[in-house]
Amino acid sequence: MRLMMNLAELIEELRGCVIDGNPTVEISSVAYHSRKATDGTLFVAIKGFKADGHDYVSDAVKRGAVAVVVEREVDAAFEVCKVLVPDTREALSHISSVYYGTPSRKLDITGVTGTNGKTTTCYLLRSIYEAAGMRSGMLTTIEYWIGRKRQRAQLTTPESLDLQRILGKMVEGRVKALAMEVSSHGLALKRVRDVEFAKGVFTNLSRDHLDFHVDMENYISSKRSLFKNLRLGAIAVLNCDDPHWEDMASATQARVVKYGFAGSADFRATEVKATLDGTQIKASWERETAEIESSLIGRHNAYNMLASAATAAYSGLDKEAIIAGIKNVKRVPGRLEPFRLPNGAKAFVDYAHTPDALKRVLDSLKEVTEGDIICVFGCGGDRDKGKRPIMGEVSTNLADFTIVTSDNPRSENPQAIIDEIISGAKKDNFKIEVDRRKAIEEAVAMAKPRDSVLIAGKGHERFQTVGDVRKPFDDRKVLSSLIGKGN
Numbered sequence: 001m002r003l004m005m006n007l008a009e010l011i012e013e014l015r016g017c018v019i020d021g022n023p024t025v026e027i028s029s030v031a032y033h034s035r036k037a038t039d040g041t042l043f044v045a046i047k048g049f050k051a052d053g054h055d056y057v058s059d060a061v062k063r064g065a066v067a068v069v070v071e072r073e074v075d076a077a078f079e080v081c082k083v084l085v086p087d088t089r090e091a092l093s094h095i096s097s098v099y100y101g102t103p104s105r106k107l108d109i110t111g112v113t114g115t116n117g118k119t120t121t122c123y124l125l126r127s128i129y130e131a132a133g134m135r136s137g138m139l140t141t142i143e144y145w146i147g148r149k150r151q152r153a154q155l156t157t158p159e160s161l162d163l164q165r166i167l168g169k170m171v172e173g174r175v176k177a178l179a180m181e182v183s184s185h186g187l188a189l190k191r192v193r194d195v196e197f198a199k200g201v202f203t204n205l206s207r208d209h210l211d212f213h214v215d216m217e218n219y220i221s222s223k224r225s226l227f228k229n230l231r232l233g234a235i236a237v238l239n240c241d242d243p244h245w246e247d248m249a250s251a252t253q254a255r256v257v258k259y260g261f262a263g264s265a266d267f268r269a270t271e272v273k274a275t276l277d278g279t280q281i282k283a284s285w286e287r288e289t290a291e292i293e294s295s296l297i298g299r300h301n302a303y304n305m306l307a308s309a310a311t312a313a314y315s316g317l318d319k320e321a322i323i324a325g326i327k328n329v330k331r332v333p334g335r336l337e338p339f340r341l342p343n344g345a346k347a348f349v350d351y352a353h354t355p356d357a358l359k360r361v362l363d364s365l366k367e368v369t370e371g372d373i374i375c376v377f378g379c380g381g382d383r384d385k386g387k388r389p390i391m392g393e394v395s396t397n398l399a400d401f402t403i404v405t406s407d408n409p410r411s412e413n414p415q416a417i418i419d420e421i422i423s424g425a426k427k428d429n430f431k432i433e434v435d436r437r438k439a440i441e442e443a444v445a446m447a448k449p450r451d452s453v454l455i456a457g458k459g460h461e462r463f464q465t466v467g468d469v470r471k472p473f474d475d476r477k478v479l480s481s482l483i484g485k486g487n
Helices: 007-011 053-062 088-099 118-131 160-172 184-188 216-228 245-249 299-313 319-328 355-368 387-398 414-422 436-446 475-484
Strands: 018-020 029-031 041-044 067-070 081-084 108-113 136-139 143-146 149-152 177-181 199-202 235-239 255-260 267-275 278-285 288-294 337-340 346-350 373-377 401-404 430-432 452-456 463-466 469-472
Touching: 007 081, 007 088, 029 088, 041 053, 041 088, 053 067, 067 088, 088 160, 108 118, 108 216, 118 136, 118 177, 118 299, 118 319, 136 160, 143 160, 184 216, 199 216, 199 245, 199 299, 216 245, 235 245, 235 299, 255 299, 267 299, 267 355, 278 299, 288 299, 288 319, 299 319, 299 355, 337 475, 346 355, 346 475, 355 373, 355 387, 355 452, 373 387, 373 436, 387 401, 387 414, 387 430, 401 414, 401 436, 414 430, 436 452, 436 475
Parallel strands: 029 041, 041 067, 067 081, 108 177, 108 199, 136 177, 199 235, 235 255, 255 267, 346 452, 373 401, 373 452, 401 430
Antiparallel strands: 018 081, 136 143, 143 149, 267 278, 278 288, 337 346, 463 469
């Protein structure tokens, strides 16, 4: 469906814009990729990681764009309306929201941010909404749910135009509540600037994405911005066991609800029991108590259970829906996803790709594993190099044996990445196998009946990027094939 709007309506509230041309032109679509421009398009030029939309303004006009939004002068001769703004990313966010009818105002949206636990928290929260009889949506690194319709995710947090279009579809589909991951990239790149969140959830914070943010100060600042932009009447649900919760609390005017194990928590876990069959917690809040069970394994998942339950409870949902919703989630793809090996050993595929995530998962497995833990992991190329030796130290310290392998090497030499990882090893309990499939095969072959094998780093991913080639590769399929062959 193509929407028709007057350009003047779309840019009416844009701050500091200078208009050159006729602002009454009719707009039939909005695009930020020139190849998607057609007759009647408003083209917004944004700077990406590899290309700058300002270099493609002429191409967009040739394809039919009738107006362009830019943040600098462009060397092109064309007779369409030009709107000069201080920041085209801000402009794209605003224009997209207006174009799709400000859909976030018609949804109960919970934004979940933090370094680890975002995806699982969203899965749990969506399940609670469904148990409460609410039609729900979900946007995560793995997949998007628009009511009953599922699609694979392209980005954790879609570009603002794509995000507002999705929100518009949710409104059309009578979705009431949405649980969505809000990545630090999405915040820094202003993709959610015009999303009105009813709730913001903070899971935890540790080193990640420093290839993009450069330093921890910028990374923390991006996370804080979610809570800074919450409106009066919104709720900030914060993990008070994480030292950075106060950074988030000090930034917000929203009502603060604390969750965790600490005595000061508003929604508190008083007991936790973790086994290879799942996790149980006893929780208390206000005048309520509940015993909550989950098939998800590990103490770190107790925090995800608390985050989702606290959000739901302080949104007014009853505890029966909370208990049922969390119990209904049997597994989350690539998040400590369990597999039973033919000899009785357990294998797990997890997305842990930061030092803290790897530590949390290994700590969780140590608590429930009777035998040894064998860890297979690598680090992605063209990403934060500083974390590599730290992860090498974490795995060799906590796992009984580590096989260091390739992740997504991208443009880097896989062996060079591995060398940086093992430079942090403090023990000689590891080996190197550059080929990830062979590394997984070796780990499975080594495992004894009471052991646990952790395949970390890629989780739900279905591809491996080597150089410029993106080839099919799924840790879960590799494991399944080995199990089918009986090792």
